[in-house]
Amino acid sequence: MRSHLFALAVIPAIFLSGCNDPKEANDANFTKAINEHLAKKCIIVGDDMGFDGDFPATIDPEVAPPNADEAFRQDVDRRNQQAIHPFDVLVDTGLLKREDTTKEVDTWGKKETVPEKIYSLTDKGKAALVKHRAFCAGHQQVVSIKHFSEPGNVPFGGGKMSEAVFTTKAVDVPDWAKNQAVQDAWPSLKRDLDPDHEQRADLIQTNKGWIEAHDFDSNR
Numbered sequence: 349m350r351s352h353l354f355a356l357a358v359i360p361a362i363f364l365s366g367c368n369d370p371k372e373a374n375d376a377n378f379t380k381a382i383n384e385h386l387a388k389k390c391i392i393v394g395d396d397m398g399f400d401g402d403f404p405a406t407i408d409p410e411v412a413p414p415n416a417d418e419a420f421r422q423d424v425d426r427r428n429q430q431a432i433h434p435f436d437v438l439v440d441t442g443l444l445k446r447e448d449t450t451k452e453v454d455t456w457g458k459k460e461t462v463p464e465k466i467y468s469l470t471d472k473g474k475a476a477l478v479k480h481r482a483f484c485a486g487h488q489q490v491v492s493i494k495h496f497s498e499p500g501n502v503p504f505g506g507g508k509m510s511e512a513v514f515t516t517k518a519v520d521v522p523d524w525a526k527n528q529a530v531q532d533a534w535p536s537l538k539r540d541l542d543p544d545h546e547q548r549a550d551l552i553q554t555n556k557g558w559i560e561a562h563d564f565d566s567n568r
Contacts, residue, residue: 407464485541
């Protein structure tokens, strides 16, 4: 009878030890909070393409003056290539289509016909576009929490805050984002796809558990 009562007493203790307090500062709770935040954010390609507004985007290559020396012409060609190449890479992936046209401008005191390139979204591009000129190249998930600070009081608030250092991996990455030419055109993409990409996040303890600081502000 005594052994039976002992077993009944132990079972609740085992059950409670297996439950995770969502307000506790630990790897599991921080991983959950950070992953919920990362799921709302895309790995972005194209947000820094050098133009404002939405597609279609028009690129007007520079034209060197007739009397320009070779060094100046090469510099113009280099700047044109820098402006055009990122768009052409996305044409090759099928996200954009390019129309090569011309227009007449007043260049160096005379009328001249110059090239113009117009880049528009394809159906594939429209599906991948998340804002203005930015394409979604997947998401990140936490691989491991490397360490976190002991929770301290939130400045001007009533809760606790902790800073976590963690590594991520990329998930849901489309084939076009795995293209080496795309990664070379956007080094930030290559960094975001790094399987050991290290990041930091501030986490705030709420009445329901931990939440990433940006999500806490957006939920106010």
